[in-house]
Amino acid sequence: xxxxxIRPATDDDWPQIWPFFAAIVAAGETYAYPDDLTxxxxxxxxxxxxxxxxxxxxxxxxxxxxxxxGPNRPSRGDHVGTASFMVDPAASGRGVGRALAAYVVDWHRxxxxxxxxxxxxxETNEAAVHLWRSIGFEIVGTVPGAFRSATHGRxxxxxxxxxxx
Amino acid sequence: xxxxxIRPATDDDWPQIWPFFAAIVAAGETYAYPDDLTxxxxxxxxxxxxxxxxxxxxxxxxxxxxxxxGPNRPSRGDHVGTASFMVDPAASGRGVGRALAAYVVDWHRxxxxxxxxxxxxxETNEAAVHLWRSIGFEIVGTVPGAFRSATHGRxxxxxxxxxxx
Numbered sequence: 001x002x003x004x005x006i007r008p009a010t011d012d013d014w015p016q017i018w019p020f021f022a023a024i025v026a027a028g029e030t031y032a033y034p035d036d037l038t039x040x041x042x043x044x045x046x047x048x049x050x051x052x053x054x055x056x057x058x059x060x061x062x063x064x065x066x067x068x069x070g071p072n073r074p075s076r077g078d079h080v081g082t083a084s085f086m087v088d089p090a091a092s093g094r095g096v097g098r099a100l101a102a103y104v105v106d107w108h109r110x111x112x113x114x115x116x117x118x119x120x121x122x123e124t125n126e127a128a129v130h131l132w133r134s135i136g137f138e139i140v141g142t143v144p145g146a147f148r149s150a151t152h153g154r155x156x157x158x159x160x161x162x163x164x165x
Numbered sequence: 166x167x168x169x170x171i172r173p174a175t176d177d178d179w180p181q182i183w184p185f186f187a188a189i190v191a192a193g194e195t196y197a198y199p200d201d202l203t204x205x206x207x208x209x210x211x212x213x214x215x216x217x218x219x220x221x222x223x224x225x226x227x228x229x230x231x232x233x234x235g236p237n238r239p240s241r242g243d244h245v246g247t248a249s250f251m252v253d254p255a256a257s258g259r260g261v262g263r264a265l266a267a268y269v270v271d272w273h274r275x276x277x278x279x280x281x282x283x284x285x286x287x288e289t290n291e292a293a294v295h296l297w298r299s300i301g302f303e304i305v306g307t308v309p310g311a312f313r314s315a316t317h318g319r320x321x322x323x324x325x326x327x328x329x330x
Contacts, residue, residue, distance in 0.1 A: 032242035073285065076313040077197035077322070114319070117308055119284070120238065141306020143282055143326050148241040154279070157242070159324050161308050 006103045009054040009066060014043045016063035017056065020088035021046065028150030030125050031084075046086075051078075051111075055103060057087075057096050064091035067100040069107055072117045081113040085128075097128070101135055109164050121158040122147050129158065137162045171268050174219040174231060179208045181228035182221065185253035186211065193315030195290050196249075211251075216243075216276075220268060222252075222261050229256035232265040234272055237282045246278040250293075262296055270300060274329050286323040287312050294323065302327045 009017070018039050025033045037045070048054045052070025056063045065087040072082035083104045087096045108116050116137075121128055123142060133139075137160040145154035174182070183204050190198045202210070213219045217235025221228045230252040237247035248269045252261045273281050281302075286293055288307060298304075302325040310319035 028241060032238040032240050034239040073197040073311075074199040075197050076193060077285070077311055079313065079319075080308070080311045114310060115308075117311065120242070139306075140308055141304075141324055143245070143280075143305055143324065144328070145279060146238075146242055146245045146282065148244065154244075159306055159308065163309070 003099050003103055005059065006055050006057050006099065009047060009056045011043070011047065013056050013063050013066075014039070014047065017046065017066050017086065018042060020064075020090075021066075021086050023089060024086055027089075028148075029152075030122050030128070032120065032147060046084075053107065055100070057100055059091065059094075059096070064088040065096040065100055067104055069104050071113075072119070079112075079114045081108040081111075081116045082119060083108075083116060092127075097131055098135075101131060105135060105162065105164070113164055115161055115163045115165075118158070118160040120147070121160050122149065123156040123158055124149055124152045129160075132160050132162075135162070168264050168268055170224065171220050171222050171264065174212060174221045176208070176212065178221050178228050178231075179204070179212065182211065182231050182251065183207060185229075185255075186231075186251050188254060189251055192254075193313075194317075195287050195293065197285065197312060211249075218272065220265070222265055224256065224259075224261070229253040230261040230265055232269055234269050236278075237284070244277075244279045246273045246276075246281045247284060248273075248281060257292075262293070263300075266296060266300055270327065270329070278329055280326055280328045280330075283323070283325040285312070286325050287314065288321040288323055289314055289317045294325075297325050297327075300327070 048068045054068040057065035067085045069083040071078035072080045140159040140161050142156040146157040149155045213233045219233040222230035232250045234248040236243035237245045305324040307321040311322040314320045
């Protein structure tokens with residue numbers, strides 16, 4: 001939790017998040033968000049309320065990445081968390097995703113979650129799959145052809161899981 | 166689609182669905198819905214709007230089961246469907262779930278879906294797991310301990326998938 005570049009997001013951060021959020025969704029390689037989200041709708045989806053949390057990664061005063069986290073399911077499933085990540089493509093390769101991932105794992109551990117589940121990791125998003133595996137996530141299974149990648153066509157969606165504790 | 170006992174649900178059906186919906190959630194064995202849902206909140210969750218659909222199974226004029234269905238994800242994931250089922254425990258063992266399952270599979274096929282994904286089938290819900298397997302669903306993977314069953318404690322949640330077409 002001690003990375004000084006990462007802090008909770010506020011509504012005021014949204015104008016900096018939205019451009020790369022929109023670019024990443026439009027690229028069509030990593031997330032099945034609706035194509036036609038307005039900025040306001042995307043903000044409501046992305047900025048979590050308790051018990052969830054959304055954070056931003058700042059680099060020299062500029063927001064270049066964000067992650068949201070919280071329970072994957074309500075009630076009898078709320079001991080397993082989940083998270084989503086967006087990193088400005090212009091800031092890729094600088095460890096932003098890895099720093100956010102470390103924060104997310106620490107946060108879930110501190111909050112007492114039993115594990116973290118990713119519900120839909122696009123199998124051709126090799127950078128993400130590699131990152132998650134490198135910090136201990138395992139592929140629980142892959143739903144075949146469940147994502148229509150802009151460049152690869154129908155590709156699988158991994159369910160990934162990291163036990164904590 | 167031709168089972169005469171199954172038809173689209175209307176708001177007027179909700180007073181007959183809500184008692185068994187609430188009983189099933191309260192039993193704590195099959196669904197991670199919030200515990201504290203009001204009838205109105207549950208109705209909004211259960212009664213799908215297009216492109217989704219909710220149906221009821223009527224037995225001698227009484228609604229004894231319901232299923233909802235539609236895209237599992239928006240946009241680049243909307244070619245894979247999903248569904249949820251609720252059968253009045255008082256009507257169990259009479260093939261209501263199997264008839265609703267057949268309807269759901271036919272509906273997805275007719276609508277042109279590539280497959281049907283169940284995101285969270287409780288592994289100790291043996292009747293459900295057996296039914297889905299008997300109609301061709303396979304277990305893609307199991308997230309360990311992701312559901313707190315009222316009687317079994319932490320049990321796994323299966324991701325299941327049926328390819329169509």
